[in-house]
Amino acid sequence: MNICSGNQNTLAEETLFQGVGLHSGAKISVRLKPARPDSGILFRRVDLPGHPVIAARYHHVVDTRLATTIGSEGVQVSTIEHLMAAFWGAGVDNALVELDGSEVPILDGSAAPYLKVLGRAGISAQAVPRRVLRVERTVLVRDGDAYIKVTPAHRFSVSYRIDFPHPLVGMQEFFYEYSQASFHREIAHARTFGFLKDVEKLQSMGLARGGSLDNALVFDDYTVLNQDGFRYSNECVRHKVLDLLGDLSLAGMPLIGSFEVHKAGHSLHNRLLREIFNRPGSYGIFRAAATQVPFFPHASIPSSAFPERFQPVGHPL
Numbered sequence: 441m442n443i444c445s446g447n448q449n450t451l452a453e454e455t456l457f458q459g460v461g462l463h464s465g466a467k468i469s470v471r472l473k474p475a476r477p478d479s480g481i482l483f484r485r486v487d488l489p490g491h492p493v494i495a496a497r498y499h500h501v502v503d504t505r506l507a508t509t510i511g512s513e514g515v516q517v518s519t520i521e522h523l524m525a526a527f528w529g530a531g532v533d534n535a536l537v538e539l540d541g542s543e544v545p546i547l548d549g550s551a552a553p554y555l556k557v558l559g560r561a562g563i564s565a566q567a568v569p570r571r572v573l574r575v576e577r578t579v580l581v582r583d584g585d586a587y588i589k590v591t592p593a594h595r596f597s598v599s600y601r602i603d604f605p606h607p608l609v610g611m612q613e614f615f616y617e618y619s620q621a622s623f624h625r626e627i628a629h630a631r632t633f634g635f636l637k638d639v640e641k642l643q644s645m646g647l648a649r650g651g652s653l654d655n656a657l658v659f660d661d662y663t664v665l666n667q668d669g670f671r672y673s674n675e676c677v678r679h680k681v682l683d684l685l686g687d688l689s690l691a692g693m694p695l696i697g698s699f700e701v702h703k704a705g706h707s708l709h710n711r712l713l714r715e716i717f718n719r720p721g722s723y724g725i726f727r728a729a730a731t732q733v734p735f736f737p738h739a740s741i742p743s744s745a746f747p748e749r750f751q752p753v754g755h756p757l
């Protein structure tokens with residue numbers, strides 16, 4: 441399957457998972473539900489009056505300091521990026537994510553547990569072709585020596601480079617080109633990472649309360665504290681690719697272009713999307729050609745399986 445062609449997908453069935461929020465430390469339950477074609481990924485806070493819904497779109501990003509947080513009319517959902525990357529990697533276009541707290545559970549700090557949950561739900565093709573955003577002119581965003589440049593291409597690819605002054609990290613570069621198998625194999629298992637001195641500082645500020653060696657790679661000045669070490673020798677840069685995929689999925693449709701990324705983070709990932717959408721001449725949106733095979737075992741769903749009608753807060757485009 442190619443994420444840039446074929447029909448849209450949703451989940452075949454509802455499914456549930458639980459875990460702690462990385463920053464709040466709160467235990468949060470999440471229910472994933474099928475959604476109608478062209479809904480995109482929607483987050484619904486079932487712990488708040490009226491169960492407000494926020495569409496997972498780039499223009500709803502309100503904070504990128506520690507994770508990607510979306511918000512609208514005072515309602516927020518944070519740390520959405522790894523789950524969003526899993527939806528992207530599994531080719532899920534439309535889903536409703538109901539949660540009883542303000543943060544998506546971190547699980548093991550990678551996208552792999554979410555992929556497993558999506559596999560359990562199954563993926564179902566819908567009768568509407570995908571929309572695809574094709575980059576047609578080079579777009580560049582920069583912050584100091586960090587930058588992202590996207591140039592026109594025939595497919596999606598990313599070349600990501602990081603440089604941390606740590607003996608086990610240093611300069612790492614990773615080239616990634618989409619396929620579902622490659623997402624699972626090369627990207628999905630890469631965990632978020634942090635440095636002990638930063639974690640201690642965050643925890644003294646009441647943040648990263650749920651952070652532990654079970655859900656992040658943690659480095660002290662010399663080594664990695666996780667007993668089992670790395671899942672990939674260059675796990676850090678692969679995780680940055682994972683973050684980028686999750687953040688770019690907030691375009692609301694797959695992107696076609698060649699991305700060159702240097703020392704970026706959630707903030708610059710989001711600025712790139714804003715820059716693209718601010719320049720109408722830099723992209724085109726197309727309906728993809730039909731026919732595709734879902735990645736996970738197919739199950740058709742009756743229309744009664746869709747959630748009741750709802751009005752997303754600030755519906756996109």
Ligand SMILES: [Zn+2]
Pocket residue numbers: 521522632679683
């Ligand atoms: Zn991350």
